[in-house]
Amino acid sequence: MTTSRREVLLQGAVIGAGVIAANMTGMEAWAQGAPPAPKLRRSLHGMALNDPILQTWRDGVRLLKAASGNVSWASFAAIHGDDNGFNLCPHGNWYFLPWHRAYILMYERAVRQLTGNNDFALPYWDWTLDRQMPQAFTDQTFNGQPNPLFEQQRDATPTDSLPDSVVGQAVINQILTQAPFETFGTSRPNGQNNVDQSWINCEFCGTGGTLEDNPHNNVHNFVGGIMAGAGSSRDPIFMMHHCNIDRIWWLWTQGGGADSPDPLWSGMTIQNNFFNPDGTSYSPKVSDLETPEPLGYTYVETPIATAALTGQSAAIATRSNKFTGLWATPKGATRPAGIASYSASVTQPAATVAKYLEIPVDVDAAALAPVAARPSLPSGFEMLSLTAARQHYLNGPRCFAFLRDFDVGPNTNTEYRVFLNCDYLSASTPTTDRHYVGSFGFFGAHGHAHGGGEPKKPSIGVDLTTAIARVYGPSATPPGKLRVQIQPVALRAGGNADGSAKPASVEVAIVSA
Amino acid sequence: MDVRRILIIGVGSALAIFAVIAALPAEGDPLIATVGKPAIVTAAPAKPQEGLTADKGPPRVVVHVTGYQPAQKGSVRGVVKVQKADGTEQEIGTFGVFPDSAFKAETSRARAYSFPLPKELAADPVKLKVEVVPDKERGTGEGAQLEIGHAEIQ
Numbered sequence: 001m002t003t004s005r006r007e008v009l010l011q012g013a014v015i016g017a018g019v020i021a022a023n024m025t026g027m028e029a030w031a032q033g034a035p036p037a038p039k040l041r042r043s044l045h046g047m048a049l050n051d052p053i054l055q056t057w058r059d060g061v062r063l064l065k066a067a068s069g070n071v072s073w074a075s076f077a078a079i080h081g082d083d084n085g086f087n088l089c090p091h092g093n094w095y096f097l098p099w100h101r102a103y104i105l106m107y108e109r110a111v112r113q114l115t116g117n118n119d120f121a122l123p124y125w126d127w128t129l130d131r132q133m134p135q136a137f138t139d140q141t142f143n144g145q146p147n148p149l150f151e152q153q154r155d156a157t158p159t160d161s162l163p164d165s166v167v168g169q170a171v172i173n174q175i176l177t178q179a180p181f182e183t184f185g186t187s188r189p190n191g192q193n194n195v196d197q198s199w200i201n202c203e204f205c206g207t208g209g210t211l212e213d214n215p216h217n218n219v220h221n222f223v224g225g226i227m228a229g230a231g232s233s234r235d236p237i238f239m240m241h242h243c244n245i246d247r248i249w250w251l252w253t254q255g256g257g258a259d260s261p262d263p264l265w266s267g268m269t270i271q272n273n274f275f276n277p278d279g280t281s282y283s284p285k286v287s288d289l290e291t292p293e294p295l296g297y298t299y300v301e302t303p304i305a306t307a308a309l310t311g312q313s314a315a316i317a318t319r320s321n322k323f324t325g326l327w328a329t330p331k332g333a334t335r336p337a338g339i340a341s342y343s344a345s346v347t348q349p350a351a352t353v354a355k356y357l358e359i360p361v362d363v364d365a366a367a368l369a370p371v372a373a374r375p376s377l378p379s380g381f382e383m384l385s386l387t388a389a390r391q392h393y394l395n396g397p398r399c400f401a402f403l404r405d406f407d408v409g410p411n412t413n414t415e416y417r418v419f420l421n422c423d424y425l426s427a428s429t430p431t432t433d434r435h436y437v438g439s440f441g442f443f444g445a446h447g448h449a450h451g452g453g454e455p456k457k458p459s460i461g462v463d464l465t466t467a468i469a470r471v472y473g474p475s476a477t478p479p480g481k482l483r484v485q486i487q488p489v490a491l492r493a494g495g496n497a498d499g500s501a502k503p504a505s506v507e508v509a510i511v512s513a
Numbered sequence: 514m515d516v517r518r519i520l521i522i523g524v525g526s527a528l529a530i531f532a533v534i535a536a537l538p539a540e541g542d543p544l545i546a547t548v549g550k551p552a553i554v555t556a557a558p559a560k561p562q563e564g565l566t567a568d569k570g571p572p573r574v575v576v577h578v579t580g581y582q583p584a585q586k587g588s589v590r591g592v593v594k595v596q597k598a599d600g601t602e603q604e605i606g607t608f609g610v611f612p613d614s615a616f617k618a619e620t621s622r623a624r625a626y627s628f629p630l631p632k633e634l635a636a637d638p639v640k641l642k643v644e645v646v647p648d649k650e651r652g653t654g655e656g657a658q659l660e661i662g663h664a665e666i667q
Contacts, residue, residue: 217609228613
């Protein structure tokens with residue numbers, strides 16, 4: 001059995017066991033002794049509000065805001081720009097990615113120094129997975145004190161969601177398949193023929209790539225307020241946004257993308273733009289910024305597994321069988337060991353566009369907790385290895401809902417959306433809301449069956465795992481009651497959606513790890 | 514005042530008024546996009562530049578934006594569609610203008626946004642539709658405007 005480098009990386013990211021990978025330029029650099037092991041930059045997805053990483057970021061932001069001099073919130077922000085325009089940062093040219101890598105690294109190093117937490121690494125906002133701003137940044141207070149991560153001037157509310165056209169999986173996949181570097185990471189300034197500093201902040205002198213022009217620009221504008229302007233780094237969510245941009249660059253190179261070999265790019269030294277934690281100037285060369293690990297951080301857990309797949313086939317097969325059993329068990333039959341089952345009959349009126357149907361199911365909160373705490377696969381990883389992504393899916397606990405024996409109405413132009421425990425649900429709640437589970441529809445379920453007689457009543461199954469992890473995560477105790485909600489909506493805007501549907505029962509099944 | 518002088522003043526005034534009107538974006542200007550009124554621009558294959566050593570990737574359309582006006586409320590994004598010979602449209606990309614503030618640029622300093630173009634469409638000029646789409650959760654996009662300088666296939 002052979003294991004590709006991509007699979008190794010993915011295994012390291014999601015399974016996290018094994019020994020240090022060989023044949024990795026960046027890894028070799030730090031593994032050979034000089035700097036300590038790089039710190040893992042983690043996703044904010046499901047991160048507990050009292051997680052040490054978030055607590056350190058809160059403390060760091062507070063301390064930087066209180067500081068003066070080179071290492072301070074105001075000084076760092078001024079490097080990027082202010083309300084009058086950009087200062088030193090490049091946009092619309094090929095230094096965009098390396099410059100911002102060094103820029104947020106400056107914050108990471110300063111926060112380590114100021115807080116004394118040497119394990120700190122910036123967390124990232126994986127906006128493909130979490131379309132709404134992370135709660136840690138939208139709560140006005142934390143533990144009864146003003147939350148330094150909250151910014152009053154933002155336009156986006158906690159329930160506003162980023163659309164698929166900006167951060168959807170298809171956009172990320174398209175970005176990750178782009179080549180060469182200047183298509184992916186924005187092109188060189190027109191006419192550049194030397195490495196004079198003036199080329200660095202030659203604003204909009206190149207041609208923007210999708211990564212910069214779509215998710216980067218539009219997420220800035222979506223958050224709004226100061227995030228939509230040149231002084232955007234005054235908002236503490238800036239670094240989490242750019243950390244995800246940086247992660248996508250890292251993902252792109254792990255997937256085989258090659259940075260520009262042109263010395264006009266790699267040979268440029270960014271002189272006196274940044275500060276070290278001691279307040280002296282930090283002037284990296286672009287070639288020093290191509291690989292994160294020598295800079296002290298990574299996006300994959302280390303040590304990285306090389307032999308993680310060995311012996312896993314049998315275990316994966318067993319897991320597969322358990323999932324098969326989950327779906328194939330006849331109605332009412334006892335679930336196999338390792339699957340906890342909770343059921344409720346449905347007595348409420350059928351779901352219609354005007355009024356959704358909510359079915360409460362009592363569950364064991366202790367059984368649900370591991371599902372809520374389960375780490376999700378960061379967006380884009382499946383592009384490195386579908387096999388490893390599939391294994392990640394099968395590993396760990398999952399939670400499903402089976403909605404059985406639907407009574408179905410005429411169903412013209414109707415899509416049925418499933419949400420979980422959403423307190424503000426309506427037909428206009430978007431599918432990008434954190435409570436959204438998935439959609440289904442009926443085809444030929446109304447009227448008579450083939451050959452006449454009563455039609456079979458359809459049943460559907462939906463995977464609640466991601467929504468549970470997104471809504472609760474490890475920070476909150478999951479509730480002992482799951483409210484499975486069915487909200488019909490019009491498939492075609494403006495068309496009459498007269499569908500109605502009601503299952504006879506709902507079963508929630510939790511598959512243990 | 515003699516007739517000749519009156520004539521000169523009259524013609525001069527008319528020319529001045531014409532110049533002012535000509536400088537304003539006309540109603541329905543094909544290169545100005547607002548919400549519900551897309552800009553239509555034709556992109557032709559660009560002439561190869563001498564001495565350019567950058568890697569040649571798959572075909573792309575580059576749209577040069579010479580002006581932008583943000584929405585009075587909420588944010589907007591640009592959506593680019595290519596109009597195919599059979600009359601159908603295909604969306605090829607989305608972009609945002611950051612910072613979300615007004616700008617006006619000469620053609621040589623236009624902001625360039627690039628989008629992948631299906632190979633089968635890259636040989637001949639293609640007609641592009643550039644739309645201004647509001648973030649509907651936060652506004653209608655009223656007041657937002659994109660001014661397109663030109664577009665090319667690279």
